[in-house]
Amino acid sequence: MLACCCALACGAAPYEVTGPEAPKPHECTATNELSAYLAKRVAGTLRVGGKDNIVFRVGDTELARKKGLLSTQLPSEKWVIRSFGNEVLLNGGGPRGALFAVYHFLEDCCGVRWWSEFEEDVPPAGPLDLPALDMQGRPAFAYRDIYRSESGANPPRFERRVRMNAHGGADLGGAYCFGPPNFCHTFDWYLNADKYMKDHPEWFSLRKGRRVGGQRSGQLCLTNPEVKDEVLKRLLENIEKGTARARKNGVEPPRIYDMSHNDNQSYCECDRCKAAVEKYGLSGVNLNFVNALAAEVAKKYPDVLLCTWAYQYTQPVPKGGVRAADNVIVRLCDTGSNQASSIAEPDNRAYYDCVMAWSKATKHLFVWDYAITFSKGLTGLPFASEFHYGDLFRHYRANNVSGIFWEHEHPYKADMWELKFFLETKLMENPDLDCNALIERFMREYYGPAGGHVLAYRRYLDKIRREKNAFVSWFPQLSAFKYISDEDMAACNRMLDAAEASVAGDAKLLARVRHARLGLDRLTCLRSRSVMFHAPGGNAAEEKKVPGLDDAKRRLREDWPKWIAPYPKAKDLVKKEHDFLAGMLA
DSSP: OOGGGOEEOOTTOSEEEEOOSSOOHHHHHHHHHHHHHHHHHEEEEEEETTBOSEEEEESSOHHHHHTTOOGGGSOBTOEEEEEETTEEEEEEBTTTHHHHHHHHIIIIITOOEEOSSSOEEOOOSEEEEEOOOEEEEOOSSSEEEEEOSSOOSOHHHHHHHTTOOSOOOGGGTOOSOBOSSOSSOOHHHHSOHHHHTTTOGGGBEEETTEEEOSTTTOOBOTTOHHHHHHHHHHHHHHHHHHHHHHHHHTSOOOOEEEOOOOSSOOOOOSHHHHHHHHHHHHHHHHHHHHHHHHHHHHHHOTTOEEEEEEOGGGOSOOSTTOOOOTTEEEEEEOOSSOTTSOTTSGGGHHHHHHHHHHHTTOSEEEEEEESSOOSTTTTTOOOOGGGGHHHHHHHHHHTTEEEEEEEOOOTTTSTTHHHHHHHHHHHHHOTTSOHHHHHHHHHHHHHGGGHHHHHHHHHHHHHHHHHHTOOOOSSOOGGGGGGSOHHHHHHHHHHHHHHHHHTTTOHHHHHHHHHHTHHHHHHHHHHHHOGGGSOTTOOTTSOOOOTTHHHHHHHHHHHHHHHHTTSTTHHHHHHHHHHHHHHHHO
């Protein structure tokens, strides 16, 4: 038995962890992870279904073969945990199923929690007495990714522990990933304006009488036949490169290749494009172009999917009966909704309907969604979106969404990042989970005795948002947060003061509570310097002495740098935030 996939408990320990005789890299990871966490969790007896001397069989073991539960016999990423006497089988479909089985066992049966790349909780070592096991599941969405902007030393390992699947090498079972050259905004990657504009201006978008291209300035002319031919040639080359690279790295080849417009709205207005837009709409012109490429790709690579945008000017569904080809993914990007409210509320009706419309226009629907505000200096101000995640993920699943990319940057300063990330990962796996029950569980487990107070603060924010019809967009102004009055700020701070008091003797829990109030503290400082919050006739150059200002400044000075410190590029992040902090805390 190879050491990398068989970790035996030492001495008279009550369990053994084994893998296949010829383990694959991901099976080595799965057995080693199980062994490492069991060593932290178990001291004394370990019983399953009343049996002692437990043997954990991980991956494609002989037990899996006998029971018809090999990775090749199960749907991709389905995981199975099942006990047979004193043997416990942990396996799953494809190269990631066994890992998911192990991580579910550690979380659901052993109480291990991965809150972030830097925070995990493992119950104190002691006896473990489990019932007979018969557990299984499969993630509801095939593609699951959360972009965090700042990550730890080994992001894919953490991502796999919480069952995301967009990154990872052979040791983590590969990934459900995009091939080269990039996973979004790829028109300029295929026909770079700096390289080709001089000799082929007709390949690029016509705007106000001149041709423009480039990631920030223009697009391609999608009705020019030469553009399709040139892009197709490079696309096929990229598929060959992606397949060869995957073979070299011992992982499955990329399934998806992106073909989407640059990050601007300068679409082509030449006569051909104008006529096509009149007939099919901007999204229809884009889809016709991508469908034509997809038809050629399917001849050589029938398993490859092309992915394109429904974003900004291509967000409305096409006209003229155009729909995505069966090997095309449409990735819908929401940039107009109220992040603080449910998708089922009236102010988000447009996006609610858009999801439903696109589900009828494509076989494969992905979404690119957000959990953060982008206005400079305002990232992380408080809004209680977490109570509405269940509605959103269930709406996605009900409308055949099969992939979710979630943009949730800056974990060290985003509003309640750990809570929202926890919900995002759980609901990507199973949108039928009770969102309120998940929130209550998080509050209890992450904040301990302070959880009830923190939960009261978040419920209070959601209540006043609904009462005042507040709207928090992707790029809000500070005025969007006027729904939290001075009286509301004082009420929230009282709840958070009570939370701090309840864990005053526990440094870890106290730090977590301080981080939970970071957004409120930043809002306090911003309000003190904003004329919109001053009394009539007040001086904008002078601070308004809002309640709790001195305490908010003190906490920011003391605690914010501590949450940045664990990141590999902490010095750069601190420098990046320095001017903002200095201005607020002067």
